[in-house]
Structure formats: C-alpha cells, structure tokens
Amino acid sequence: MTMAVKSILVAICLVATSLSAEAATPVNPAIHIATKAYGRHHNTSYFDAPSAHFDADIQKMLKKMTIKEKIGQMTQINQNLFQLADGTINTTMIEWLQKEYFIGSYLNNLSGNGVNFNAQGYADVISTINEITLKTKSTYKIPTIYGLDVVHGAHYIANATISPHGINQAASFNPAVPYAAAEIAAKDSRASNVLWTFAPILDLAVNKQWPRVYEDFGEDPLLASVMGAASVHGFQGNYKSNRTKIAACMKHFIGYGAPRSGEDRDSSWIPDRFLHDYFVPPFKAAIDAGTATAMESYNDINGEAVVGSKKYLRTLLRDQLKFYGMLVTDWHEIENLFEFHGVSSSVEAATELAIKETSIDMSMVPQDLTFPEVLYKLVKKGTIPVSRIDESAGRVLQLKKDLGLFEKNGWKTNKALLKTVGQKSDHEVAINGARESLTLLKNDKNTLPLGKSVKKILVVGPTANKLSYLAGGWTIAWQGSTVDGWQGEADDKQFYGNGVTILDGIKQTAPKGSQVTYLQGVDINGNIVGGSLSSVLDAAKDADVVIVTIGEHPYAEAPGNIHDITLAQGQIDLVTKVAAVNKVVLVLTEGRPRLVYWRQVNDNNNWQPLYEFGHGLSYSTFAYSNITVSSTTLTPKDSVKASVIVKNSSPVDGKEVVLLFVSQPYRSVSPPTKLLKGFEKVFISKGKSQKIDFEITADMFRYTGINDVPGGSLDAGVVKIQIGDNSISLNLKLH
Numbered sequence: 161m162t163m164a165v166k167s168i169l170v171a172i173c174l175v176a177t178s179l180s181a182e183a184a185t186p187v188n189p190a191i192h193i194a195t196k197a198y199g200r201h202h203n204t205s206y207f208d209a210p211s212a213h214f215d216a217d218i219q220k221m222l223k224k225m226t227i228k229e230k231i232g233q234m235t236q237i238n239q240n241l242f243q244l245a246d247g248t249i250n251t252t253m254i255e256w257l258q259k260e261y262f263i264g265s266y267l268n269n270l271s272g273n274g275v276n277f278n279a280q281g282y283a284d285v286i287s288t289i290n291e292i293t294l295k296t297k298s299t300y301k302i303p304t305i306y307g308l309d310v311v312h313g314a315h316y317i318a319n320a321t322i323s324p325h326g327i328n329q330a331a332s333f334n335p336a337v338p339y340a341a342a343e344i345a346a347k348d349s350r351a352s353n354v355l356w357t358f359a360p361i362l363d364l365a366v367n368k369q370w371p372r373v374y375e376d377f378g379e380d381p382l383l384a385s386v387m388g389a390a391s392v393h394g395f396q397g398n399y400k401s402n403r404t405k406i407a408a409c410m411k412h413f414i415g416y417g418a419p420r421s422g423e424d425r426d427s428s429w430i431p432d433r434f435l436h437d438y439f440v441p442p443f444k445a446a447i448d449a450g451t452a453t454a455m456e457s458y459n460d461i462n463g464e465a466v467v468g469s470k471k472y473l474r475t476l477l478r479d480q481l482k483f484y485g486m487l488v489t490d491w492h493e494i495e496n497l498f499e500f501h502g503v504s505s506s507v508e509a510a511t512e513l514a515i516k517e518t519s520i521d522m523s524m525v526p527q528d529l530t531f532p533e534v535l536y537k538l539v540k541k542g543t544i545p546v547s548r549i550d551e552s553a554g555r556v557l558q559l560k561k562d563l564g565l566f567e568k569n570g571w572k573t574n575k576a577l578l579k580t581v582g583q584k585s586d587h588e589v590a591i592n593g594a595r596e597s598l599t600l601l602k603n604d605k606n607t608l609p610l611g612k613s614v615k616k617i618l619v620v621g622p623t624a625n626k627l628s629y630l631a632g633g634w635t636i637a638w639q640g641s642t643v644d645g646w647q648g649e650a651d652d653k654q655f656y657g658n659g660v661t662i663l664d665g666i667k668q669t670a671p672k673g674s675q676v677t678y679l680q681g682v683d684i685n686g687n688i689v690g691g692s693l694s695s696v697l698d699a700a701k702d703a704d705v706v707i708v709t710i711g712e713h714p715y716a717e718a719p720g721n722i723h724d725i726t727l728a729q730g731q732i733d734l735v736t737k738v739a740a741v742n743k744v745v746l747v748l749t750e751g752r753p754r755l756v757y758w759r760q761v762n763d764n765n766n767w768q769p770l771y772e773f774g775h776g777l778s779y780s781t782f783a784y785s786n787i788t789v790s791s792t793t794l795t796p797k798d799s800v801k802a803s804v805i806v807k808n809s810s811p812v813d814g815k816e817v818v819l820l821f822v823s824q825p826y827r828s829v830s831p832p833t834k835l836l837k838g839f840e841k842v843f844i845s846k847g848k849s850q851k852i853d854f855e856i857t858a859d860m861f862r863y864t865g866i867n868d869v870p871g872g873s874l875d876a877g878v879v880k881i882q883i884g885d886n887s888i889s890l891n892l893k894l895h
C-alpha cells in the first residue's frame with residue numbers, strides 16, 4: 161500500500177506512539193484544578209515518602225513478634241485461595257491461613273461468576289479478611305494489606321472510573337493527566353479497602369513488539385520520569401496522614417521493556433551504561449517522588465535473573481538509588497528462579513538466593529504456601545539470619561502503619577468515600593485525559609475537523625463499536641473484556657452500561673444534520689464480515705467521508721505476544737480498498753505500534769520513520785521563532801536560559817507541546833542523535849504568541865562514560881539544543 165490513504169487521524173484511546181499537541185477540545189475545569197494543585201507542589205517536599213528508619217513502635221514489634229509472624233508479613237497470597245468461582249468467600253480458609261501463616265497481604269480481583277465486585281463488595285471482603293485476622297491469636301493485631309493492579313483507574317472494581325492507559329497519559333505531555341488519574345484511582349481503591357496499587361509502570365517500552373507497551377509511559381526516559389513521578393504523587397500525596405490515599409508501586413524494576421525477541425519475559429541484554437542512562441531515570445524519579453513500594457521484574461538482564469540479583473535489587477536499588485520503601489516480587493518470581501530462570505536447582509535454593517542476596521521484602525507467592533514454609537526452615541537452620549527477616553517484616557509493618565492500618569478505623573470501610581466511586585466529575589477528568597492524548601498524525605487538505613458540508617458519514621471497521629477494543633487489556637479482566645476472559649469475542653456488556661464507543665462518539669459530535677452509518681466490513685482478525693466488501697465499497701462511494709477504525713484485540717502480558725507487527729492483512733485491505741474510492745479518516749486503536757504501511761523502510765542505511773517521536777498535529781498551526789540564549793557558554797555552575805516565541809498563526813485556539821532536545825556531536829562514548837530534556841504544553845489563543853523558556857544545564861549532557869561510572873562523564877566542547885525545527889550551538893566548558 162502506498163500513501164493511498166488520503167487523511168489520517170490517529171485518535172487512539174489505547175496508544176499514541178507519536179506524541180503531540182492535541183486538537184482543540186473543550187477545557188474541563190477539573191483537570192485545570194489538578195494542574196494547578198500539582199504545579200504548585202510537585203517540586204517540593206510537600207508529598208510523603210518512606211523514611212530510612214523504622215519508627216520506635218515498629219522496632220518494638222519486631223522484637224516481640226515470632227519468626228512465623230514476621231515471615232507471614234512477607235507473604236502475599238492470591239484471592240483464589242479463599243474465593244470460589246461463584247464469588248463466595250471461604251472464611252474457614254482465611255481463618256486457617258491466618259492461624260497457621262499470619263499472612264500479611266492478599267491480592268487480585270474479586271469477582272463472582274466472571275463479574276467483578278463493586279467497591280462495596282471489595283470493601284466487605286477485605287473487611288472480613290481483616291476481622292478474621294484481628295481475631296486470630298498473635299502477638300500483635302496486624303491487619304492485612306490488599307494489593308490490586310489499579311493501573312488505569314480501578315478497572316477491576318465494577319463501576320469505578322477507568323482512565324487512559326499509561327501510553328496515552330504520556331502522549332498528553334501533561335503531568336496533570338497522570339496525577340489526576342492516579343488521584344481518582346487512589347480514592348476509588350481506598351473506598352474499596354484496597355490500600356496498595358501495583359502501579360505506575362515505568363518500564364521503557366524499547367521493544368515495540370512487546371505486549372506491555374501500552375501500560376508504560378513510552379520509550380523516553382525523561383517523559384516516563386515526569387509522568388511516573390506525577391502518578392506516584394497522585395496515588396500517594398500525603399499518604400501518612402491522608403486516608404483517601406494508597407501506596408504506589410513502581411514497577412517492574414528493571415530492564416523488563418527490552419526483551420530481545422519482543423516476547424514477554426524474554427531476556428534483556430542491557431549494558432550497564434544504557435541501564436543507567438535510559439532505564440534507571442524513571443525509577444529514580446519515582447523514588448525521589450516518594451514511591452512507598454516497588455516490584456521487581458520477571459526478566460533477566462544479560463543472563464542475571466533480576467529476582468535473585470544482588471547487583472540490581474540491593475546495590476542499585478537500595479545503596480545507589482536510596483529506595484527505602486517495600487519491595488515485592490512479581491508473580492511467583494522467587495520460585496521461578498527454580499522453575500523458569502534455571503538459576504536455582506530447588507525451591508529451597510531459590511528462596512535462599514532471593515532473600516540472602518537481594519532486598520526483597522514480600523513474595524507474591526501467590527498460590528501456595530511454599531514460601532513461608534521454606535523460609536521458616538532456612539531461618540531455623542541459621543541459613544538466613546533473623547536480622548534479614550526483621551529488615552523486610554519491618555518495611556511491611558512500617559508501610560501498614562504509614563497507611564493508617566494500625567489506627568482504630570484505619571482498615572475499616574469509609575462510607576463517605578464509597579459514595580464517590582464512579583462519580584460523574586471523575587468521568588470528566590478521565591475523558592479529558594483521553595482527549596489530551598489524541599494524536600493527529602496527518603491531516604491532508606484540512607479534512608479534519610469535519611465541516612458543515614459533510615452530510616453523509618460512513619464508519620467502517622471492527623474497532624468502531626466495541627468498548628473492549630478501546631479499553632484494551634487490564635480492563636474488567638486481565639486479558640480485557642471478552643466473553644471467555646481470554647482472546648475470545650469482545651464483550652461490551654461487562655462495562656456495566658458505561659462508556660462511549662468510537663461510533664457513539666461520532667454520532668454525538670457529528671455536524672448537525674449529518675447522517676452516520678456503520679458497516680463493520682471486517683472483524684478484528686481481518687476476516688470479511690458477510691462474505692464480501694461490496695456493500696461497504698458502495699456505501700463508501702456514496703459518503704462524504706469514510707472513517708475507518710482498525711486495531712488490535714485486547715491482550716495483556718505473554719498472551720499478547722506477536723511475531724509480526726503488521727496489522728491483520730484483511731484490515732489493511734479494507735483501508736486500501738475504501739481509500740481507493742473516497743476520502744478516509746483512519747483511526748488506529750492499538751496497544752503498541754503496528755504496521756499499516758508495508759513499504760516503510762527501516763534498516764541501517766535507510767531509516768525513515770513515518771513519524772518521529774514527538775510528532776503530532778492539531779487544528780492550529782504554530783510558528784517558532786529562532787532560539788535566543790542568555791549566553792553561548794555553558795558551565796556546570798552557570799546554566800543558560802534558552803527562549804523561543806511560539807505563535808499560533810492559525811484562526812483556531814490550540815495547544816502545542818514545545819519540546820527541547822539536546823545533542824553533543826563528539827564525546828568519548830558515541831552520542832545519541834538527540835535526547836529529550838524538557839517539554840512544556842501550552843495553550844495559545846489564535847493569533848497570539850507565547851514565550852517559552854528552558855533552563856539548559858550542563859547536567860543535561862552527563863552520561864555514563866568509558867569508565868562506566870553512572871552519569872559520571874561530562875565532556876567539554878560543542879553542544880546543541882533544538883526547539884521545534886530550530887537549533888543553536890553552545891560551548892560547554894567544564895570550569
């Protein structure tokens with residue numbers, strides 16, 4: 161297919177890989193309030209963070225508790241051990257688990273016959289667990305902490321507000337978007353007695369084929385850092401005193417987003433230099449933002465399984481990055497040292513390695529009781545010292561205390577909060593986040609916005625009338641909302657009557673008096689629906705414009721592995737055929753970049769990305785002035801102010817993302833072409849101009865050099881800064 165497609169609109173509620181200014185949209189006051197609040201505090205010590213030392217009462221508890229009780233705090237068990245498929249809670253099982261193992265934490269979505277519980281349902285179950293726990297004979301009464309993947313809103317809790325996935329939040333280039341999304345998600349979770357989310361997801365989505373691209377904040381270290389920190393702040397805020405907040409969990413530490421083959425959990429080969437310069441910054445930003453917890457990752461790096469690695473989970477995470485919070489494993493990871501990674505020859509050896517060498521505090525076991533049994537034996541034998549158990553149990557207890565679980569009503573249901581779950585004002589914030597993430601790649605002859613002359617709109621394609629395809633994986637069910645909870649038919653009934661499909665949205669906003677018709681054409685796998693495309697093509701000829709919506713089936717983790725990033729051929733054929741007879745607006749709904757142009761060339765000699773990182777259009781056009789600088793000499797002591805004037809030279813008000821890239825043509829380690837070092841999203845009224853200033857610091861040119869000291873190298877010489885299409889050189893002097 162050549163560029164037969166006349167106009168392309170990428171309006172992606174799952175993913176926007178080229179990030180941009182968005183089209184003019186109505187402005188919601190809520191998001192602006194969030195921006196203001198966030199803007200005021202995000203650079204200060206306003207937010208809480210875990211402290212380096214345990215409180216005196218925690219230290220006292222550690223002295224009195226038995227080894228079994230402390231190991232219980234380090235153990236996390238899945239919900240399916242106490243919940244039957246019909247949703248019934250097996251309280252006898254919980255009593256037994258607490259009596260025998262003093263389990264410290266449970267996880268996962270609560271549902272009955274495939275239907276998720278609502279906030280009240282969650283709150284009741286978790287209260288029941290804690291009532292049983294507090295009745296259990298033990299040295300102290302310690303409530304459990306419930307963990308859940310609240311990764312784009314509390315999507316496992318019926319009727320809670322779902323927000324855009326991480327990749328969309330990043331595409332907004334507005335940190336208030338992840339901040340506001342996390343605030344709502346925290347409130348809905350806390351109302352449900354879920355005090356701990358496994359988010360934000362800070363993997364750099366380096367391998368585009370990887371089925372977890374959409375969960376992340378993209379592939380850029382700075383963007384992921386800013387968005388990740390905002391998300392942590394939104395979830396946690398003042399979590400040590402504010403009882404509408406929950407603990408964030410930065411994940412997956414580290415190197416998970418670069419699987420060699422693109423398959424989930426494949427090995428990553430990452431030289432230390434690149435680990436420090438690209439993969440570490442988002443985690444460092446989350447630690448600096450105060451993340452209370454972290455999750456280690458499934459992968460190995462250069463053959464070293466992260467879960468058993470002193471290098472990554474002790475030296476890097478604790479000693480270098482100064483993470484004082486609580487570290488949980490990913491699902492079954494300690495046992496995986498034996499069963500998957502091939503590093504330990506028994507579960508005993510795996511447990512010994514993980515606990516001795518790393519700083520893991522809690523094992524997401526999660527479906528049996530091997531971990532507490534084995535760890536207890538290792539402590540009894542003297543293989544693992546009690547001090548090591550105290551270190552981890554202490555972190556779990558401190559977290560629980562900080563979240564208010566030791567307070568009289570800290571673990572009890574907050575009825576006032578329950579009433580706010582799914583409230584309309586939260587929907588508005590989520591919709592604004594989605595709007596801010598829309599990315600317009602191409603708009604030939606100003607096809608968009610559709611004008612008054614458009615009377616007949618034909619919508620075709622499989623993703624137009626299914627919320628399931630819009631929402632993607634990790635929505636309602638792990639694999640998305642499908643009839644079989646796996647890769648079956650999309651099932652929109654699971655959205656509790658909420659949500660607006662692309663088709664509904666078009667109908668609601670189409671020019672007055674226009675007629676909107678829908679014909680599916682092909683299914684998500686590209687199979688023609690109804691035997692032939694002739695009725696689609698006839699209708700296409702007759703329409704004023706055809707909106708073609710194509711994309712991916714929902715998926716999460718390994719079940720989403722693919723071996724070819726080209727979209728289903730039948731979907732591409734649909735676009736090609738329709739574009740041959742009429743003007744097309746193409747809407748892509750994807751969790752990762754998928755090829756629709758088979759003629760795109762990407763090899764070493766011929767790199768032609770269709771759209772570079774940061775590309776995006778809006779209905780406005782902006783003109784950039786030349787860059788002016790306060791000095792042409794940059795030193796570690798004296799930063800330089802670089803300014804541009806951005807003019808909205810169109811008759812439409814709009815937002816623009818102003819990006820600052822830096823580069824250094826010569827340095828001791830081959831330099832990257834350019835690196836994003838700053839961005840600002842601005843609203844500029846038609847005809848108006850705005851001056852944007854960036855502070856350029858010498859640190860922007862630091863890197864991990866030949867000697868492999870993290871960020872230890874800074875070379876004097878010419879450096880460049882680029883804003884818009886303009887660039888300017890500075891002289892970097894070290895003294």
Ligand code: BGC
Nearest residue numbers: 268309358411458490491717
């Ligand atoms: C995923 C994690 C998730 C955990 C619990 C794992 O398979 O990798 O991201 O938090 O399951 O659901």
